Amino acid sequence: MEQNQPLRFFNRGPSPAVRLIFFALLSLLLLFVDVRYRYLESIRSGLSVLVYPLQRLVTAPSNLWYEVDAFFVSHNSLIRDNAELRNQHALDAAQLLQLEVLKAENQHLRNLLMVQQRADYPMQLAEIMYVERDIFNRKILLDKGTQANVLAGQIVMDDSGIVGQVTRVYPWMSEVTLITDKDHAVPVQVLRNGLRAVVFGSGDTGELALRYMPISSDIQNGDVLVTSGIDGTYPPGLPVAKVIRVERDPAYPFARILCAPIAGVDKQRQLLILSVLLKLPERPEVVVEAATGKPKNGRRGNR
Amino acid sequence: MRDHIQKDQEFQLPVSRSFIAASLLVALMLDWLPWQGVWLVFRPDFVALVVLYWCTHKPYHVGISIAWTVGILADVADASLFGQHALAYSVLAFSGIVLHRRVLMFNLRQQTLQIFPLLLLAYAIYAAVHWQLRGNISWEYFIGSVVTALLWAPLTILLQALRRPRAASDQL
Numbered sequence: 001m002e003q004n005q006p007l008r009f010f011n012r013g014p015s016p017a018v019r020l021i022f023f024a025l026l027s028l029l030l031l032f033v034d035v036r037y038r039y040l041e042s043i044r045s046g047l048s049v050l051v052y053p054l055q056r057l058v059t060a061p062s063n064l065w066y067e068v069d070a071f072f073v074s075h076n077s078l079i080r081d082n083a084e085l086r087n088q089h090a091l092d093a094a095q096l097l098q099l100e101v102l103k104a105e106n107q108h109l110r111n112l113l114m115v116q117q118r119a120d121y122p123m124q125l126a127e128i129m130y131v132e133r134d135i136f137n138r139k140i141l142l143d144k145g146t147q148a149n150v151l152a153g154q155i156v157m158d159d160s161g162i163v164g165q166v167t168r169v170y171p172w173m174s175e176v177t178l179i180t181d182k183d184h185a186v187p188v189q190v191l192r193n194g195l196r197a198v199v200f201g202s203g204d205t206g207e208l209a210l211r212y213m214p215i216s217s218d219i220q221n222g223d224v225l226v227t228s229g230i231d232g233t234y235p236p237g238l239p240v241a242k243v244i245r246v247e248r249d250p251a252y253p254f255a256r257i258l259c260a261p262i263a264g265v266d267k268q269r270q271l272l273i274l275s276v277l278l279k280l281p282e283r284p285e286v287v288v289e290a291a292t293g294k295p296k297n298g299r300r301g302n303r
Numbered sequence: 304m305r306d307h308i309q310k311d312q313e314f315q316l317p318v319s320r321s322f323i324a325a326s327l328l329v330a331l332m333l334d335w336l337p338w339q340g341v342w343l344v345f346r347p348d349f350v351a352l353v354v355l356y357w358c359t360h361k362p363y364h365v366g367i368s369i370a371w372t373v374g375i376l377a378d379v380a381d382a383s384l385f386g387q388h389a390l391a392y393s394v395l396a397f398s399g400i401v402l403h404r405r406v407l408m409f410n411l412r413q414q415t416l417q418i419f420p421l422l423l424l425a426y427a428i429y430a431a432v433h434w435q436l437r438g439n440i441s442w443e444y445f446i447g448s449v450v451t452a453l454l455w456a457p458l459t460i461l462l463q464a465l466r467r468p469r470a471a472s473d474q475l
Contacts (some may be wrong), residue, residue: 109465
């Protein structure tokens with residue numbers, strides 16, 4: 001081990017310190033490349049193919065447990081659930097009829113107004129394979145990937161609201177960043193008055209923060225926030241969160257507003273992936289003259 | 304008699320490369336179990352523990368290169384940044400190799416106290432990298448290092464027991 005030993009009978013290669021420095025530098029280089037650039041994604045997805053069968057194997061026991069659990073659901077609860085679901089279905093069907101009428105009417109009106117049509121979003125069901133075991137990241141892995149035409153940027157929701165966004169796609173699985181992930185932003189609108197805002201994840205399950213809202217802004221407890229669709233990523237009108245606390249302290253420029261996600265971000269096993277990426281028209285390019293540093297008004301060009 | 308064997312012949316226990324590989328694989332799979340909620344906070348890092356075990360007990364078989372490779376696999380499975388686990392495990396393996404004579408001098412209970420700072424260092428490196436690059440840190444993460452250290456004694460006993468039958472059959 002020690003460097004100052006006079007005799008070394010066996011050649012063990014470079015000393016541990018040298019090896020450590022080599023591998024530490026290699027790790028730091030990889031970290032740097034991974035953070036700054038996107039070169040490593042193909043290596044990552046290649047290795048994930050290697051790792052995928054093992055991950056499936058590991059999650060098999062818990063899946064089996066869920067299946068056995070589901071098998072032994074008692075007769076009574078099945079009957080009760082069935083009756084409840086039938087009631088719910090009857091109610092929903094009636095509302096759906098109204099919705100159809102409203103939809104047709106809305107389409108008609110939008111036609112008259114020459115506004116862009118709102119599309120229906122085809123969706124596919126995916127199951128959570130794997131919850132991130134890293135305590136820092138709020139991410140989940142779903143069991144659909146490029147083989148099922150999942151693309152990065154697609155939206156993931158459950159039956160009540162938005163859960164997150166697909167951020168990385170592998171051949172057989174996709175990685176979803178939850179809306180509660182630290183600094184994950186969703187552009188929203190207050191359903192009650194149409195106020196636009198951006199809701200941020202706090203890194204804590206079950207808590208979102210509405211930042212940069214002036215103290216005078218019209219937000220109350222219990223307000224429902226829906227996606228505004230202005231960013232071109234999230235389709236408009238999907239419920240995101242509900243305001244649970246508003247603190248207006250005049251010492252700070254912004255109000256402190258906490259929200260709780262409406263979707264069961266941590267609860268569901270089956271989730272829906274919306275299969276359509278919105279296509280907004282390209283934003284007209286603004287000529288930025290950074291070299292001069294002087295803002296020149298009236299010289300915005302789309303040449 | 305038995306405890307004599309356990310104490311004296313520990314360093315002579317043979318080990319095959321396939322056994323080392325299998326133990327590392329099992330540790331990786333234990334780490335990939337679907338840990339959730341409260342359990343996630345208390346989740347021990349089995350890979351770190353097994354890497355540290357082999358680095359202290361067989362420092363010439365398992366070195367920093369193997370620790371680094373395992374770390375890369377852990378990074379892929381976790382979707383953490385490339386090199387985050389690898390860096391932490393490399394430092395852990397280095398400290399295990401440098402201190403292996405010292406750690407093995409003690410009995411299991413004292414060993415736990417000896418390896419706890421090493422694990423804490425590895426956890427701190429992981430958290431520090433995350434803090435530098437992503438800007439947030441969660442202190443519950445360090446609870447995992449305590450649980451991991453507590454598992455050192457059971458894991459050592461288990462792996463020694465798995466390695467012993469071959470030695471016994473050689474002697475007969």
